[in-house]
Structure formats: C-alpha cells, structure tokens
Amino acid sequence: MGVSSQAISVPYRGHGLQALWLGVVALVMVVVQAASAQARPDSLADLAEKISPSVVNITTSTVVAGQSGGAPIVPEGSPFEDFFREFQDQNRGDGDRPRRSSALGSGFVISEDGYIVTNDHVIKQADEIVIEFFSGEELTAKVIGTDPKTDIALLKVETDEPLNYVTFGDSDASRVGDWVLAMGNPLGQGFSVSAGIVSARNRSLSGSYDDYIQTDAAINRGNSGGPLFNMDGEVIGVNTAILSPNGGSIGIGFSMASNVVTRVVDQLKEFGETRRGWLGVSIQDVTADVAEALGLEDTAGVLVTDVPDGPAKKAGIVQGDVILSFDGVEVVDTRALVRQVGNTAVGKAVRVTIFRDGKTQTIKVTLGRREEAEAVRTAAPAPEEAEEPKEMLGLTLSPLTEELRGELQLPKTAMGLVVMDVDQTSEAFEKGLRAGDLITEAGQQKLENTGDLKARVDEALEAGRKSLLLLIRRGGEPRFVALSIRD
CATH class of the missing domain: 2.30.42.10 (PDZ domain)
Structure with missing residues (x-):
C-alpha cells in the first residue's frame, strides 16, 4: 500500500503544477488581449466622424490646346478602320478647338480662416481650383505657394464662417506598426476612409528632401494631397504616391512626413515660396575604403567632392574635406546633411566640423539661399606638354x-x-x-x-x-x- 500511495502521489503533484502553469498562461493571455484591445479600438467611427469635416475634395480644370489628327484608335487593317476614319473626318473640326480637362485630388484644412494643404501635382497648371467640403459646400481656392521638391501646395479659400480644421502631429514620434487612417477622394468616389499601419519610416523616393511614411492603408488615384492621421486625429503625413504595377493600391503607399510639411507650409504662408539654406558643396557618402584612404578611424561624415563659388568656399571648405558635423549635429550621410542644411535658416552662421590632413577643425559658415544659388565651377589650367597613354x-x-x-x-x-x-x-x-x-x-x-x-x-x-x-x-x-x- 505504501508503494502504491507513493506511486499515485507523484503524478498528482505534476497535475497540480500543470494546472498552475495553465492558469498563469491564461492570465497572461487575458492581459495581452486587454492591451491589444486598448491599442486597437473596436471601431474608428468616432475618429472618422471627428476629422471628416476638415478633409476636402479638390477638382481642378485646365484649358488644353486642341489636337488635330492624332494616332489611329483602331489597328491598321481592322474591319472597323473605314468606320472610324469616317467618324474622325466628320469631327475633325472639333479637335482643333481648345478643350477643358479636369482632375481630382484631396486636401485638408489647417486653419479656421481657410488655408488648405494638398499636393503640388494635384493643382499644377490649373486654371481653376474648386474645393468641395464634407457638407457639400463648394468654394474656389487660390494658390498661395507651391514646393515641387516636396510636392506640397498651400491654398486659400475665402469664407465668412470659421472652418473645421485639423492640426499637424509629430511624424518623428510615429512608429512602425502604429495605426493610421487615410482620408480623401479615391478615384473620384468622394469622401472615403481607409485604415492601416505605418509600414516603414524615412523612405526616400527621388527628391533631396524626401521623408516618406510608408503605409498599407489603401491609397489610390484621387487620394493625393489627403491627410494621413494618427489615432489622436493629428495629421502625420500628406498622401502623395503609391507603388503599384497596375495603378491601384497594393498596400504600398507613401505620405510626406508632417515634420517636413509643416516647415514648407510655414514658409509658403509667410513668403509664398520656400527659402532653404545652402552650404554650397557637392558631397558623397564616406565608404570604408574611402575612410581608409583618408586615414579616418570611422566610416563617418560626408566627403566634399566639389566646392563652387558660394558660402562653403568663402568660409574655407575645400574639395576633399570630410564634413563630420553641421551646426552641432553629427553628419550621418549625404541625405541627412542635405535635409539639415535645407531646414536651416538662410543667413544663419553655423559651425561646420571637418576632417582635413589627418586633423579635425571647425569652420564658421554663413548659409546662402538654395533657390538663388548658381554654381560656377573652376579648374586649373591644362597641361602644356602631352605624353603617350x-x-x-x-x-x-x-x-x-x-x-x-x-x-x-x-x-x-x-x-x-x-x-x-x-x-x-x-x-x-x-x-x-x-x-x-x-x-x-x-x-x-x-x-x-x-x-x-x-x-x-x-x-x-x-x-x-x-x-x-x-x-x-x-x-x-x-x-x-x-x-x-x-x-
């Protein structure tokens, strides 16, 4: 009996531990589910209802010159070729007359007195810009200023009533995996909402000042210029582009980060144009072999490849210098330096730390304005004597x-x-x-x-x-x- 009792007691204790372990796991799952419920609301309806009145549809129209003739609209030899040629002959006079072309986009109101942000490509070359509000009211807008480098435009409508508006959030605070909401006018279907997450940050497409938030929230044609919201109802991006083989959303959309947009909007509102700082150097990244050739201990900074007439040359920066820091901030790569210089006020005197001839030194440079810069390259005289290759x-x-x-x-x-x-x-x-x-x-x-x-x-x-x-x-x-x- 004693042996039997001992044999039974061992598995009994095991079952007790197993029960305790299962209880702990269940408790952890409850906590995780509760945290998940807090991170993702059951519905985005309240947020959408709150911010929708500040989002607008934009319709632009442009007069384009008429085109006579043109390419055939059916293949050569088609049985319909004679029919369409006769149709074209009958209507050839209409093709010579100017016609009006329309385009659709999105935007959002940023002040109660009628300032509206959208993409530059939405309103480019437009003769007329009509803003449609969520209420159905329509107003004509004028262009305050544009910035093709970031594809941002600032518009203004005149109204006697204060408008609903939204504020910008800190795009640098957004993290990969955060929930976001995109709003706009996709494919001309009117006000529409799509949800997703931040898929990636700090994306660069083609511009010197690119800082895109990548999202899988559905963005299609017509969404351009619309806002990307965080869960606090703040604009953290302006929907600008998609990556797609067919022109429709496949879950790879790009929104220009709000921290870039706010600086551009402030300058457009104040000056009607952008005023970016200009250092006056051509640069490239420092690679491991370049660092070794220069005697640099670390692969850091950017290498100056050319110094045209401008602020840097005036201050004494020369070709071959490695810029290690700019205005107190360590230089990571060429993209980071270009953005930092561009975001610095024109006329500001900044300290630039360089590496030259095995030593570091600090040079004070007064920045010029990039938009006015004209690089004039110089070189030494040609050799007098020739030689064989x-x-x-x-x-x-x-x-x-x-x-x-x-x-x-x-x-x-x-x-x-x-x-x-x-x-x-x-x-x-x-x-x-x-x-x-x-x-x-x-x-x-x-x-x-x-x-x-x-x-x-x-x-x-x-x-x-x-x-x-x-x-x-x-x-x-x-x-x-x-x-x-x-x-």
Missing part, C-alpha cells in the same frame, strides 16, 4: 589634349588624366570607372600627367596606405573613388 591601376590613361577636350566636350580650364580604357577584370572597372572619365585628383592633389599619379601612389605606399583616393569627373559631375594600390 600609360597603364596604371587597371586603367589606360592619357593626359588631356585639345583633341580629347573637344571629344569629351570639356571646358578649356579642365585638367587631369583621361581614361582611355579599363581592364574589365580590374577593381577600377568593378567600381564603375569607364572610358571617357576624367581623373582630376589623386590623394587630394591635382594631376597633370601620369607621373603625378605615380608619385601619389608611391607616397601612399610609403605612408602605409592600402588605397588611393581618386577624384573622377563624368559629364561634369564629380565623385571620389578609392582604388587599392597593393597587390
């Missing part, structure tokens, strides 16, 4: 002659070595050098002949370097390339 670093190089200058359409002041051929098995080919490129500097020193290049290679080897930094120009655009100099 030589092979170095996987490249066949020739000094710049008058004949080559003409073929490559280079200015008289250009100097350097012309790449005549590239060994396709070489590192130079792998890194993008091609025949017709002009190498103007090696080791941050000017080149006039292949002897200069050999001297720079020897100097780098003596300094223990594994690579040499070359400044390449193609079509007038400069970039740095680091090539290995050790076998």
Whole structure:
C-alpha cells in the first residue's frame, strides 16, 4: 500500500503544477488581449466622424490646346478602320478647338480662416481650383505657394464662417506598426476612409528632401494631397504616391512626413515660396575604403567632392574635406546633411566640423539661399606638354589634349588624366570607372600627367596606405573613388 500511495502521489503533484502553469498562461493571455484591445479600438467611427469635416475634395480644370489628327484608335487593317476614319473626318473640326480637362485630388484644412494643404501635382497648371467640403459646400481656392521638391501646395479659400480644421502631429514620434487612417477622394468616389499601419519610416523616393511614411492603408488615384492621421486625429503625413504595377493600391503607399510639411507650409504662408539654406558643396557618402584612404578611424561624415563659388568656399571648405558635423549635429550621410542644411535658416552662421590632413577643425559658415544659388565651377589650367597613354591601376590613361577636350566636350580650364580604357577584370572597372572619365585628383592633389599619379601612389605606399583616393569627373559631375594600390 505504501508503494502504491507513493506511486499515485507523484503524478498528482505534476497535475497540480500543470494546472498552475495553465492558469498563469491564461492570465497572461487575458492581459495581452486587454492591451491589444486598448491599442486597437473596436471601431474608428468616432475618429472618422471627428476629422471628416476638415478633409476636402479638390477638382481642378485646365484649358488644353486642341489636337488635330492624332494616332489611329483602331489597328491598321481592322474591319472597323473605314468606320472610324469616317467618324474622325466628320469631327475633325472639333479637335482643333481648345478643350477643358479636369482632375481630382484631396486636401485638408489647417486653419479656421481657410488655408488648405494638398499636393503640388494635384493643382499644377490649373486654371481653376474648386474645393468641395464634407457638407457639400463648394468654394474656389487660390494658390498661395507651391514646393515641387516636396510636392506640397498651400491654398486659400475665402469664407465668412470659421472652418473645421485639423492640426499637424509629430511624424518623428510615429512608429512602425502604429495605426493610421487615410482620408480623401479615391478615384473620384468622394469622401472615403481607409485604415492601416505605418509600414516603414524615412523612405526616400527621388527628391533631396524626401521623408516618406510608408503605409498599407489603401491609397489610390484621387487620394493625393489627403491627410494621413494618427489615432489622436493629428495629421502625420500628406498622401502623395503609391507603388503599384497596375495603378491601384497594393498596400504600398507613401505620405510626406508632417515634420517636413509643416516647415514648407510655414514658409509658403509667410513668403509664398520656400527659402532653404545652402552650404554650397557637392558631397558623397564616406565608404570604408574611402575612410581608409583618408586615414579616418570611422566610416563617418560626408566627403566634399566639389566646392563652387558660394558660402562653403568663402568660409574655407575645400574639395576633399570630410564634413563630420553641421551646426552641432553629427553628419550621418549625404541625405541627412542635405535635409539639415535645407531646414536651416538662410543667413544663419553655423559651425561646420571637418576632417582635413589627418586633423579635425571647425569652420564658421554663413548659409546662402538654395533657390538663388548658381554654381560656377573652376579648374586649373591644362597641361602644356602631352605624353603617350600609360597603364596604371587597371586603367589606360592619357593626359588631356585639345583633341580629347573637344571629344569629351570639356571646358578649356579642365585638367587631369583621361581614361582611355579599363581592364574589365580590374577593381577600377568593378567600381564603375569607364572610358571617357576624367581623373582630376589623386590623394587630394591635382594631376597633370601620369607621373603625378605615380608619385601619389608611391607616397601612399610609403605612408602605409592600402588605397588611393581618386577624384573622377563624368559629364561634369564629380565623385571620389578609392582604388587599392597593393597587390
């Protein structure tokens, strides 16, 4: 009996532990479900009802010139060809007359006195802009200002009654996975709401100042210019573009971040145009091989590839400097620096920390205005003596002659070595050098002949370097390339 009692008691204790464990799991699931319920409301109806009166439909019309003739609307040889040709002949006179074209978009009111935000492409070249409010009322709007670089436009309507409006939120506070609500006029269907989450942040499409929020909330044609809301009813983005093979939503939409939009809107409201800061440098990211060639301990900052006449040149920044910080903020990459400079006030004196000749130094630069900037590039005189092409670093190089200058359409002041051929098995080919490129500097020193290049290679080897930094120009655009100099 004792043995039997012991045999029974062991599994009994096991069942007790199992029951306790199941209870803990159940409690955790209840807590998780409660937290999930708090994160996602049962319905978005209250939020949609609150913000809908501030969202508008936009209809634009443009007079376009008539076109006579035109491409056939049926394939050649079709049995309907004669019928359609007769139809075109009967109506040919109508095709010569100007006609009015309409387009649809969305927008939202940001002040009770009638300021409205939308996309620049929604109202571009429009002769008339009609705003339709949620109540059905229609008002004509005028353009206060536009910014094609961020695709933002600011409109204004005149009204005696205060309008419902929404406020901007902090787009930097939004996180991937946060719930969002998109509103607008998709495919001309009128006021419509779609929900989704923030799929990604800090997306760049094509512009220097891009900072897009990616969302899977349905965005279609006609949604352009409409707001993207967070769950507090704040605008954190302006719906601008979609990625789609068929023109419809596949769950990849892009909204310009509100922290970009607010700065643009403030300037458009005050000046009718944007006024961005301008440093006056061409730059590229610092890669690991470029950092090694320059003697940088870390892959940080951006490399200055050209310094036209402007604020940076006036302050003493030169080609080959590495900008490590701007106005007290560490420089991560070229995109970050361009955005930070653009967001800085015109005329502000900022401190720029650079790396040059193995040391860091700080230079004070007074920013100009990007919109007014005109880059004038200069270079040293051309070499006086010519020499035969030589092979170095996987490249066949020739000094710049008058004949080559003409073929490559280079200015008289250009100097350097012309790449005549590239060994396709070489590192130079792998890194993008091609025949017709002009190498103007090696080791941050000017080149006039292949002897200069050999001297720079020897100097780098003596300094223990594994690579040499070359400044390449193609079509007038400069970039740095680091090539290995050790076998």
